[in-house]
Amino acid sequence: MDKIYLSKSRYCRAFQCNKMLWMDRFMSDEKDSESKESVFENGRKVGELAKGLFGKYVNIEYNEDLNVMVSETFKEMKNSPNVINEASFCFDNNFCSVDILKNDTDGVEIYEVKSSTHVTDIYLEDASYQYFVLKSLGYNVKKVCIVYLNKEYIRKGKLEPDKLFNIKDITEIAISKMEEINNKITEINEFMKEHPEEKVPNVKVGIHCVKPYLCDYFKFCLGKLPKNNVFDIPNMSFKTKFKLYSSGKVDFKDLRKEKLNKNYLQQIEFELDEKEPKIDVKEIKKFLESLSYPLYFLDFETFDVAIPEYDYTSPYMQVPFQYSLHYITKENGKLMHKEFLAEANEDPRRKLAERLVKDIPKDLCVLAYNMSFEKSVIKKLAKLYPDLSEHLLNITENMKDLMVPFRKRHYYARQMQGSYSIKYVLPALFQDDKNLDYHNLDLVHNGKEASNTFLSLKNMAEEEQKVLRESLLKYCRLDTYAMVKTFEKLKEEVL
Ligand code: SF4
Incomplete structure (x- = not known):
């Protein structure tokens, strides 16, 4: 060659x-x-x-x-x-x-x-x-x-x-x-000379497979691994994963004997022993008691682009373009919904901020899943619009995080696979519920797809935009609906 x-x-x-x-x-x-x-x-x-x-x-x-x-x-x-x-x-x-x-x-x-x-x-x-x-x-x-x-x-x-x-x-x-x-x-x-086409190189996987970039062939090079293996532990660092992998400790059966962080061991134990969900009623009650009605469930969609498109934006700044808001005014009250999706050809932030303060009155309890994200989006809007600032900051001050009971493992089911992301928590709580399955959505199934879809709207004909906008609304709506169902599930568990 x-x-x-x-x-x-x-x-x-x-x-x-x-x-x-x-x-x-x-x-x-x-x-x-x-x-x-x-x-x-x-x-x-x-x-x-x-x-x-x-x-x-x-x-x-x-x-x-x-x-x-x-x-x-x-x-x-x-x-x-x-x-x-x-x-x-x-x-x-x-x-x-x-x-x-x-x-x-x-x-x-x-x-x-x-x-x-x-x-x-x-x-x-x-x-x-x-x-x-x-x-x-x-x-x-x-x-x-x-x-x-x-x-x-x-x-x-x-x-x-x-x-x-x-x-x-x-x-x-x-x-x-x-x-x-x-x-x-x-x-x-x-x-390349030593490895002609028919001779697949025998290179061991290691930290070089994920740094500086996750290699496109990672799955291929890992080869066939046991069903539950070290790469299925979501929050473990790659450094630790590769250390265990290279010493032959790959299967959960081997890993359970290792000195690992208690959350990893819990995931392993729940999986191997097919344990029933662990529910800490006292802690979940405490969390629920910290909430009050009327109760709002909020989720934003944002995009980030390299080149700032609008005034007062920076490279890769998160720009909100959509939100979904479910709310219940009183205990066992009717579930209501509001939403906002910006027009594609303008800076979405002012209209979104104005609608948000109309849709969420002051001093009300607002739930988000991983609230640090929602809070940071609102705080940036507050900085940008001093006339809305007080109300916007009031929303962040009354925000509570629905992720907490799962992150702290007050509720843990083996189907969560060690993760507290809503995308794992949801199927674990509601197995086989088609209404809560993101796979059943058309066109937009995750946040990345949502932002790409929104950014692509600009160049489209009206009819085409209509279809995609409907998909965006459905996707974001499911995010907050999923939060409502999760909240109800927690309530059921402690009754
Ligand atoms: S996964 Fe990529 S980086 Fe790792 S050994 Fe295979 S080809 Fe190399």
Whole structure:
């Protein structure tokens, strides 16, 4: 086999694990299917915006034949000084496209653009690989930088790319990595030579499978594990999981003899012994007594995008666009419902905040599931709208968390599988109840799908929007309805 054709992303994948690159080449069908659509979309938008960071530029268009991109770049390089986006180079089968290349008469500067709000180690590898390629081709590389999003930036009026982006100079790091990268490329090529298509590499799973990114082939590489195994313990750190896994302690039967956190041991014990639910009546009563009627059940849906769309938003700030509110005015009273879903083409926050203070009167008990999220959303609205602030903050002050009895394990059933997320608690409390099964919803089944759906509405025809808006409403409605049912279930248990 000739030397493998590397690109910056392939190099980074192999940097995480050689087998990942091998899998991409020969067994990519084994990829886990989780959608990374929104991550790609954020990356694309950030890349587009960053292009103009240094003023006028030329763009090297993508071509399946990468040699065309290289020769186009070569032509543009002659017009220095200039800025070339996607400037493409190849040294000894090591290809790279530089996001932004400042091409001066006395040398070049490399700018790698990331849609993240911080610089991670793998970004350093990415940019250093590009330095290696250009330096090996004989260019005088004056600077290597990472361009990333400034978390502190708050949009006011027109976007200001020079303030939205931070630039970190990593030239010294890139220089220091030259030899390391050369060795890594040799290692990758040897690895690929030693593992032709028919020879699946035998690489042990470990922390490299989840850091810096969860590998797409994790399920494949774990292979067949017992039904209840160490990877089924939701809150255990990967470090501990891999430690147990590598010492052969995988099955719950083996793990129950280990010195583990009491919650993990409880999950294991409940599963192996098929125990009945544990219900701490005294504690649940205490929790229920802390609530009062009228009782409201609130849930928000939010989106977060890399590039702030509206005034007074920052990169990846949670922007609420929808809520569902069930409420009961008195003990055993009728269940009522209100909801809000913003229009797709405007900043949703003002209308949402106004509706919220109308829908939830002051000094009433409001239940949320994992209330820190709902509280933080409302507090941001209060900061933004001083005229509504007092009422909004009053809502947060009267908020109670329905997750507490489950997080504290005052109610625990083995079907919760060690988790206190509503998505696990619900099927455990209401087995086979179709009305409470998120799988039975159309189109929108979870928060990520909800935010992607809302963001996609803008570009749709009215009829199409109508269908999706109905799905969004149904989804959010189920969130608060599920809370009502959960609350009722707790009440039944302590009667
Ligand atoms: S799951 Fe782990 S061992 Fe398998 S390809 Fe991914 S990183 Fe490598």
